[in-house]
Amino acid sequence: MRDTRRDLVPLREATRAWFRISLQTFGGPAGQIAVMQRELVDERRWLGERRFLHALSYCMLLPGPEAQQLAVYSGWLLNGWLGGLIAGVLFVLPGVVALLGLSWLYVAHGDSVIVTGLFLGLAPAVLAVVVQAVIRIAGRALRRRSLVALAVASFVAIAVLGVPFPLVVLGAGIAGWLIGRHGALEEQSEPDDGPPPLVPDDALHHVAPTWRRNAWVLGLGLAVWVAPVLVAVLLTGRNSVYTDQGVFFGGLALVTFGGAYAVLSYVAQSAVETYGWLSANEMAKGLALAESTPGPLIMVVQFVAFLGAHRDPGGIDPWAAAVIGSLLTVWVTFVPSFLFIFLGAPYVERLRGNRALAAALAGVTAAVVGVIANLALYFAVHTLFAETSRIGGEHLGLLVPVWSSYVWQALAVAAIALVLVLRLRWSVLRTLGCCALLGLALQLTT
Numbered sequence: 461m462r463d464t465r466r467d468l469v470p471l472r473e474a475t476r477a478w479f480r481i482s483l484q485t486f487g488g489p490a491g492q493i494a495v496m497q498r499e500l501v502d503e504r505r506w507l508g509e510r511r512f513l514h515a516l517s518y519c520m521l522l523p524g525p526e527a528q529q530l531a532v533y534s535g536w537l538l539n540g541w542l543g544g545l546i547a548g549v550l551f552v553l554p555g556v557v558a559l560l561g562l563s564w565l566y567v568a569h570g571d572s573v574i575v576t577g578l579f580l581g582l583a584p585a586v587l588a589v590v591v592q593a594v595i596r597i598a599g600r601a602l603r604r605r606s607l608v609a610l611a612v613a614s615f616v617a618i619a620v621l622g623v624p625f626p627l628v629v630l631g632a633g634i635a636g637w638l639i640g641r642h643g644a645l646e647e648q649s650e651p652d653d654g655p656p657p658l659v660p661d662d663a664l665h666h667v668a669p670t671w672r673r674n675a676w677v678l679g680l681g682l683a684v685w686v687a688p689v690l691v692a693v694l695l696t697g698r699n700s701v702y703t704d705q706g707v708f709f710g711g712l713a714l715v716t717f718g719g720a721y722a723v724l725s726y727v728a729q730s731a732v733e734t735y736g737w738l739s740a741n742e743m744a745k746g747l748a749l750a751e752s753t754p755g756p757l758i759m760v761v762q763f764v765a766f767l768g769a770h771r772d773p774g775g776i777d778p779w780a781a782a783v784i785g786s787l788l789t790v791w792v793t794f795v796p797s798f799l800f801i802f803l804g805a806p807y808v809e810r811l812r813g814n815r816a817l818a819a820a821l822a823g824v825t826a827a828v829v830g831v832i833a834n835l836a837l838y839f840a841v842h843t844l845f846a847e848t849s850r851i852g853g854e855h856l857g858l859l860v861p862v863w864s865s866y867v868w869q870a871l872a873v874a875a876i877a878l879v880l881v882l883r884l885r886w887s888v889l890r891t892l893g894c895c896a897l898l899g900l901a902l903q904l905t906t
């Protein structure tokens with residue numbers, strides 16, 4: 461549903477711009493947001509910098525991939541709901557196609573010398589990328605001692621006590637709100653230093669929020685979102701891998717606050733230990749593939765679903781099962797982003813300056829640091845060592861490596877990747893490419 465204003469940016473021109481943007485979305489959400497800001501604000505001047513950052517701040521409040529949601533939101537501002545739909549679909553489409561092909565390559569030829577060598581370099585390099593994410597987010601989020609304590613508590617909760625990720629997020633939000641009540645957390649204001657936009661703010665799309673519109677958007681959005689999962693239940697049963705993946709990843713889309721890194725620890729533990737769709741080492745490899753393809757990092761769930769459905773096809777061709785599982789997972793993961801934007805965009809101005817909401821978000825962001833630190837630990841012990849153990853119990857307690865089982869090739873590549881990322885400040889894609897070649901060389905010479 462859209463207003464009656466004439467689009468100042470032609471839809472065809474906007475579509476070409478979104479396609480161009482979709483081919484440059486490497487490097488995680490920070491790089492993706494930077495690409496959109498350069499294209500939409502600096503070069504094309506369709507949006508003002510302050511308006512762009514205002515939209516971003518609200519996308520950060522939502523569960524799901526904030527960069528893709530920002531694309532949907534920006535497309536909606538420029539061309540209504542159709543513009544938002546085109547922007548959001550094109551934002552993820554190249555990554556879906558690329559990761560589908562790479563998943564097939566891994567399953568079909570994963571035991572070849574070349575593929576084994578490439579992953580020997582890629583998996584340890586991912587550890588360096590995750591460590592970099594911890595450092596970057598900690599530098600921005602942990603401005604007060606109370607937030608540092610909250611980050612540490614979140615790490616202990618998820619790494620040692622086994623508290624489910626959604627409860628960690630909820631608890632962090634409540635804690636942040638309480639911290640804000642005793643002293644408001646600082647809000648950083650961004651200057652509007654960009655060029656003046658060609659499309660004035662009052663010419664951007666907007667609609668009046670009404671109960672009728674909300675019911676229409678919510679009803680249609682929920683129907684579109686859950687329909688493929690219901691089909692999977694009817695055709696394959698409640699206990700099939702397709703139903704499990706649809707329900708699990710659909711629920712995950714509602715709790716992925718703080719970006720992909722924050723939720724990947726939960727995904728890894730559930731996919732590996734609960735469902736057995738893949739191994740921990742394969743999870744690290746899937747993350748490496750997602751890092752090296754365009755689109756949101758959460759696209760790694762497509763790789764997880766591909767492997768899980770291929771290994772438990774439920775009576776159909778394994779390759780067809782893998783494609784069905786991966787596309788179903790992509791669907792339930794990204795459709796909620798459209799629903800959140802189309803439903804909430806008319807209200808975002810009313811939330812501006814809400815200090816209680818900002819304080820709760822600060823608590824969630826602080827917890828994200830602890831959750832990502834747990835992800836780094838999880839990948840480190842499974843990538844750099846052949847064996848692991850748990851201090852404190854079989855399911856609770858801290859996961860540690862068996863020190864004598866270290867893999868020297870992985871340790872060497874990880875050390876080099878850390879230097880490239882942290883010291884030389886190489887880009888993610890460049891680091892992964894270098895480490896992939898290094899892993900291939902090690903595989904061929906040992």
